[in-house]
Amino acid sequence: MNLLERVLTLLRANLNVVVENADDPEKALKQLHLDMRNQLVQVKTQVATAIAEGIKLQKRQQECEAAAESWLHKAEQAVQQHNDEAARDALVHYNDLTRQAEHFLNLKQNQDRLVSMLRSALRQLEGKIVEVQTTLETLETRKRNALIQQRVLEALNKQRESGVEGTPSPTSPSEGEIRMRARAQRQQQASNPRPKTTANLEQQLQQLRKRSAEPTTNLEMPKEEPTTLSPRRTTDQLAASQPAPPRLLNSGELDLEKLKKLLNTEQG
Missing domain, CATH: 1.10.287 (Helix Hairpins)
Incomplete structure (x- = not known):
């Protein structure tokens, strides 16, 4: 070739x-x-x-x-x-x-x-x-x-x-850790007071005191130290702690009923 x-x-x-x-x-x-x-x-x-x-x-x-x-x-x-x-x-x-x-x-x-x-x-x-x-x-x-x-x-x-063996990834939390973190956050939120709600209650309480004192000029109301109310207190406890207004004034009772409704609305 x-x-x-x-x-x-x-x-x-x-x-x-x-x-x-x-x-x-x-x-x-x-x-x-x-x-x-x-x-x-x-x-x-x-x-x-x-x-x-x-x-x-x-x-x-x-x-x-x-x-x-x-x-x-x-x-x-x-x-x-x-x-x-x-x-x-x-x-x-x-x-x-x-x-x-x-x-x-x-x-x-x-x-x-x-x-x-x-x-x-x-x-x-x-x-x-x-x-x-x-x-x-x-x-x-x-x-x-x-x-x-x-x-x-x-x-x-x-x-x-x-x-498959159950070894979690180092970068991703397990399901149990996620649940524990969520439970801790809920407990922390439940234990912390609500400063804004407490301030509103104090302001409403002062307004109630002023309205209750206006009709009885000759009657001196005892002065009470302001108390800090917890958001979780009920309406009955709040009413029991206040001095009873004179029965001659129906307007005070009406104002008290309005205040109860307001308190119930805030707690709701």
Whole structure:
């Protein structure tokens, strides 16, 4: 098998088939890439040799053509001198050299075609090498991606297994912790007094005292120290702690009923 046949065999190689049929596609492609690189060096050498041979053939052709022209000139001179024998001998040499020149011309044309074929094979082989290199890089990329995916899946499986065993994640609280925090917040809210509600009750109590004292100017009401009422005290306790207003005034009773309604509304 000559060089061109080996190159054509490599060029006809289907990379997809090589990858599918090979036990180790990456190894097979690397071997194919190595063979192509070796053939590429040989093709380049053969192209240079063919070009040099073509130049030699062209030079021989030119030499034969020049010699044939010289013998033709001698034959013309012999004819002018009426020397037919010398003219015949010169024409014989002319015809031989002319045939040799045509032979070298044919060889030169064949050599040029060979050089053209070798150059075309060289370009195709270079393109095939690039294709093989690209396929190799693609396989290597897929291999790396597969390894990364495998590691990610292994990590996820380990995390899932740890979750099944009941190991809580260090970044997320458990359900029991969430319940305990909610219960503590509710207890803290229940134990803290409501300053705004207490202030409103004190203000309403002062207003009640003023209204109760207005109708009885001659009767001095005993002064009591203001007491802080808890929001949870009932309306009956509040009414029992206040001094009873004179029964002669119905307006005080009406005001007291309004105050009870207000207190019930605030506690509601």
